[in-house]
Amino acid sequence: MRCEVVAIGTELLLGQIVDSNSAWIGEQLALSGIDSFHQVKVGDNHRRIVDSLKLALSRSEAVICCGGLGPTQDDITREAIAEVMGVALVRDAAMGERIRQMFESRGRTMPENNLRQAKLPAGARFIAEMPGTAPGLVCPIGQQVIYAVPGVPSEMRAMMRGTILPDLRTRSGETSIIRSRVLRTWGQSESGLAEMLAPHMAGLDESGRATLAFQASGIEGIKVRITVKAPDEATAKTLLEAEDRVVAGILGKYVFGRDQQTMESVVLEGLRQRGLTLALAESATGGHIGLRLSARDEAEGVFLGGLILADGRLQTRLLGVKESDFPNPETTAALAEAVRAHTGADIGLSTCAVDDRKEVPGVRPGTVFIGIATAAGANTERVQLPGDDRARIREYAVISALNALRQRVLA
Amino acid sequence: MRCEVVAIGTELLLGQIVDSNSAWIGEQLALSGIDSFHQVKVGDNHRRIVDSLKLALSRSEAVICCGGLGPTQDDITREAIAEVMGVALVRDAAMGERIRQMFESRGRTMPENNLRQAKLPAGARFIAEMPGTAPGLVCPIGQQVIYAVPGVPSEMRAMMRGTILPDLRTRSGETSIIRSRVLRTWGQSESGLAEMLAPHMAGLDESGRATLAFQASGIEGIKVRITVKAPDEATAKTLLEAEDRVVAGILGKYVFGRDQQTMESVVLEGLRQRGLTLALAESATGGHIGLRLSARDEAEGVFLGGLILADGRLQTRLLGVKESDFPNPETTAALAEAVRAHTGADIGLSTCAVDDRKEVPGVRPGTVFIGIATAAGANTERVQLPGDDRARIREYAVISALNALRQRVLA
Numbered sequence: 001m002r003c004e005v006v007a008i009g010t011e012l013l014l015g016q017i018v019d020s021n022s023a024w025i026g027e028q029l030a031l032s033g034i035d036s037f038h039q040v041k042v043g044d045n046h047r048r049i050v051d052s053l054k055l056a057l058s059r060s061e062a063v064i065c066c067g068g069l070g071p072t073q074d075d076i077t078r079e080a081i082a083e084v085m086g087v088a089l090v091r092d093a094a095m096g097e098r099i100r101q102m103f104e105s106r107g108r109t110m111p112e113n114n115l116r117q118a119k120l121p122a123g124a125r126f127i128a129e130m131p132g133t134a135p136g137l138v139c140p141i142g143q144q145v146i147y148a149v150p151g152v153p154s155e156m157r158a159m160m161r162g163t164i165l166p167d168l169r170t171r172s173g174e175t176s177i178i179r180s181r182v183l184r185t186w187g188q189s190e191s192g193l194a195e196m197l198a199p200h201m202a203g204l205d206e207s208g209r210a211t212l213a214f215q216a217s218g219i220e221g222i223k224v225r226i227t228v229k230a231p232d233e234a235t236a237k238t239l240l241e242a243e244d245r246v247v248a249g250i251l252g253k254y255v256f257g258r259d260q261q262t263m264e265s266v267v268l269e270g271l272r273q274r275g276l277t278l279a280l281a282e283s284a285t286g287g288h289i290g291l292r293l294s295a296r297d298e299a300e301g302v303f304l305g306g307l308i309l310a311d312g313r314l315q316t317r318l319l320g321v322k323e324s325d326f327p328n329p330e331t332t333a334a335l336a337e338a339v340r341a342h343t344g345a346d347i348g349l350s351t352c353a354v355d356d357r358k359e360v361p362g363v364r365p366g367t368v369f370i371g372i373a374t375a376a377g378a379n380t381e382r383v384q385l386p387g388d389d390r391a392r393i394r395e396y397a398v399i400s401a402l403n404a405l406r407q408r409v410l411a
Numbered sequence: 412m413r414c415e416v417v418a419i420g421t422e423l424l425l426g427q428i429v430d431s432n433s434a435w436i437g438e439q440l441a442l443s444g445i446d447s448f449h450q451v452k453v454g455d456n457h458r459r460i461v462d463s464l465k466l467a468l469s470r471s472e473a474v475i476c477c478g479g480l481g482p483t484q485d486d487i488t489r490e491a492i493a494e495v496m497g498v499a500l501v502r503d504a505a506m507g508e509r510i511r512q513m514f515e516s517r518g519r520t521m522p523e524n525n526l527r528q529a530k531l532p533a534g535a536r537f538i539a540e541m542p543g544t545a546p547g548l549v550c551p552i553g554q555q556v557i558y559a560v561p562g563v564p565s566e567m568r569a570m571m572r573g574t575i576l577p578d579l580r581t582r583s584g585e586t587s588i589i590r591s592r593v594l595r596t597w598g599q600s601e602s603g604l605a606e607m608l609a610p611h612m613a614g615l616d617e618s619g620r621a622t623l624a625f626q627a628s629g630i631e632g633i634k635v636r637i638t639v640k641a642p643d644e645a646t647a648k649t650l651l652e653a654e655d656r657v658v659a660g661i662l663g664k665y666v667f668g669r670d671q672q673t674m675e676s677v678v679l680e681g682l683r684q685r686g687l688t689l690a691l692a693e694s695a696t697g698g699h700i701g702l703r704l705s706a707r708d709e710a711e712g713v714f715l716g717g718l719i720l721a722d723g724r725l726q727t728r729l730l731g732v733k734e735s736d737f738p739n740p741e742t743t744a745a746l747a748e749a750v751r752a753h754t755g756a757d758i759g760l761s762t763c764a765v766d767d768r769k770e771v772p773g774v775r776p777g778t779v780f781i782g783i784a785t786a787a788g789a790n791t792e793r794v795q796l797p798g799d800d801r802a803r804i805r806e807y808a809v810i811s812a813l814n815a816l817r818q819r820v821l822a
Contacts, residue, residue: 011626013447015438016636018431022452027426036424037459041433041450048448055466071602072625106777107795111602131800152627280719287693287701290719294697295802305721308691308701314716314754318729343725391706 001172002035002060006052008068008077009151010043021066021156031227032165033174034062044068049080053146057084061144062168064160067151069134071113077148081139082121084146089119095126099133129162131155138163145171178229179236183247184257186221186403190214193222196250210243219395220262224251256406263402268298270410271347278405279345280306281319281335283327284353284368288398304345309335318342326360327352329369329380336371337378347409348373351401355390368397370404381408412583413446413471417463419479419488420562421454432477432567443576444585444640445473455479460491464557468495472555473579475571478562480545482524488559492550493532495557500530506537510544540573542566549578556582589640590647592655595668597632597814601625604633607661621654630806632674635662667817674813679709681821682758689816690756691717692730692746694738695764695779699809715756720746729753737771738763740780740791747782748789758820759784762812766801779808781815792819 005022012019022039029036038059042052049068056063068077082089096118103110117134120126127136127149134150136159147164149156185193193214194201204210215223226243230236248255257266271278280289286308293303309315312323319338324331332352340348350371354363366385371378381404385396416433423430433450440447449470453463460479467474479488493500507529514521528545531537538547538560545561547570558575560567596604604625605612615621626634637654641647659666668677682689691700697719704714720726723734730749735742743763751759761782765774777796782789792815796807 011624013437013450014441015434016626018429018434020429023426023429026424030425037454039424039452043448072605106797111606113602113605286705287698287719290698291702294721299721303721305719305725307718308698308716310705310710310714310716317754343728
């Protein structure tokens with residue numbers, strides 16, 4: 001089974017947007033055991049879209065078109081597919097009504113243009129998932145098929161997962177299944193993890209019972225993906241769990257979670273289990289830790305909130321902590337203690353950092369101080385991060401602070 | 412003059428790497444006035460690379476191959492180009508020696524494999540720029556040409572700038588240049604903007620003096636890109652500025668900035684010019700506004716910081732604002748006023764929202780209250796956002812709050 005990807009949009013050719021959708025789709029196809037030998041980008045030009053689709057259908061059984069489903073005149077994917085199918089576009093009254101209601105529910109009037117989105121080639125059907133106002137399409141052509149999805153990544157992904165990948169697997173007659181699990185790690189480099197796992201991976205290569213892949217994900221740490229192929233779900237689960245135990249055993253403290261777990265979900269869940277509440281004093285991180293924690297459902301009743309200390313004067317005014325000439329361990333611990341006292345939280349967490357804007361004697365840029373205050377007292381950890389990029393220092397400070405909290409309070 | 416891009420590498424199709432090279436090349440071609448109507452990705456397969464190159468040469472005068480020039484057995488771009496040219500690969504002794512010396516100058520011995528990189532199709536020449544160990548190629552085929560560059564972005568860019576773009580411009584006889592400018596907008600949908608601009612765009616289509624394109628960018632708003640073609644920089648600038656005035660005049664308050672400006676840079680710059688300081692009370696947005704503001708250099712001395720109010724108890728404890736049963740305009744205004752008073756800032760900005768976790772009589776999920784307190788008093792604006800996705804409500808609340816501040820204080 002072969003499936004090509006046709007990304008549609010002049011902005012892609014002009015480099016105004018990087019086409020990351022095709023890469024994601026390619027990865028999902030590979031995980032489903034479907035070959036993808038060609039991926040192309042083409043602009044908003046009817047003739048060239050039609051030619052690209054015909055070429056793709058001459059080489060592959062299925063084609064996924066991404067983009068060009070919007071409401072404006074340069075969104076012409078629908079028209080191009082209709083020409084390739086040799087049919088007319090028809091308007092679907094129910095879809096028109098649905099789009100109109102989506103606008104109304106947001107208190108807005110639907111521009112008439114949006115009714116273009118309620119059209120589809122005769123013989124095609126809409127994709128059930130529809131997170132935005134652009135419906136996706138399944139367009140059968142004999143034994144072949146063209147799918148059309150919007151270029152908005154979240155909408156595209158929902159349609160891929162809910163409709164297209166299952167449909168492709170049914171068409172391909174693939175019966176074995178591929179399943180994977182991700183171990184989330186923090187605190188060790190990709191090559192460091194690879195060295196730790198090298199002897200085990202040599203054995204895996206021989207037996208073929210699973211594969212391991214590393215994915216460096218910046219502030220999300222390094223993901224270790226375990227993939228197995230099995231005749232059924234139960235066997236896949238058994239294989240995954242056995243492999244998980246071995247790999248997690250080798251990597252030890254670096255593993256903080258699995259799959260959808262994040263550093264903050266793990267921290268919040270751990271605090272909840274222990275009946276602890278948390279408050280923040282964010283100097284280095286400017287609200288970023290608060291943002292990540294409060295975005296999670298697990299935050300309710302556990303994360304109380306805290307202070308963003310962008311300007312040094314605020315820590316004195318709101319917390320009574322004297323302003324210091326430069327970030328240091330003592331002030332960081334005092335901030336954690338003060339925010340704990342002022343908010344009544346069980347734990348206070350604070351961040352201060354030295355970046356390249358101000359020279360601090362004896363401290364390198366990229367040094368982050370993390371203060372943790374509990375009923376047992378307050379202290380400060382120090383981590384050294386890549387020093388020359390302020391945005392990166394901040395991002396790494398966020399996850400380092402949460403990791404420090406995890407290792408201190410939840411160990 | 413048309414030029415296609417063929418990105419070579421199985422890892423691109425599998426989504427292990429996102430092909431950002433093609434986007435960059437596409438942008439450079441556009442800026443040089445060279446059309447690029449197709450960009451394709453193909454794996455490390457001889458037959459399919461050859462077919463892709465032949466197809467590209469059937470549609471365009473020039474082709475840029477990116478990737479597959481390394482020293483290993485799966486780097487087969489050289490062989491594929493030789494087949495398309497109908498010539499043999501020959502080894503260049505001087506290049507072999509140059510690569511050997513590059514290794515020696517780094518204190519390493521050249522693996523014999525690397526001599527593969529000293530080969531080129533008969534009739535081709537090496538590209539002068541060579542920042543790594545992989546030489547690039549210029550391969551003439553009659554009046555057409557195939558260029559080959561490595562996939563390493565820095566090496567590819569040096570060869571593009573130094574050799575390929577100048578060569579293409581000479582071949583095309585193109586003397587005009589293309590320049591563009593982006594107007595940043597917030598508060599109107601893509602189709603709404605398109606409707607506002609429709610009469611003007613019809614006139615542009617006729618005159619051809621500029622083109623307009625829309626780019627929906629989620630929380631970053633919708634970008635309106637103006638592009639002009641001109642014989643020289645001065646004329647391009649004049650054309651851009653004239654078009655900017657017309658488009659900005661039509662779109663009015665929806666335009667908040669241009670090119671690299673962001674909503675927060677515009678707000679911070681405006682506050683600085685007026686000598687005003689700002690503090691936040693973030694309930695709905697959990698630190699997200701603080702994060703965005705404090706990430707900017709312009710924040711210094713303008714943005715003081717503020718409070719993250721995740722749990723309702725904190726607003727009473729830290730700001731003395733009585734907890735209410737549910738988010739409402741009065742409490743939101745009181746929070747803005749209180750954070751202004753407690754921090755000593757000139758302006759207090761607060762956010763409260765109703766999401767789908769708690770039913771509030773008479774208020775739909777997705778309703779966000781934005782409180783703004785100044786020396787003149789406090790009041791609350793209300794915006795209705797897409798209601799069913801909490802993460803989206805938050806993100807839209809952030810930019811809506813900053814936009815409200817922009818319109819209120821900086822107008």
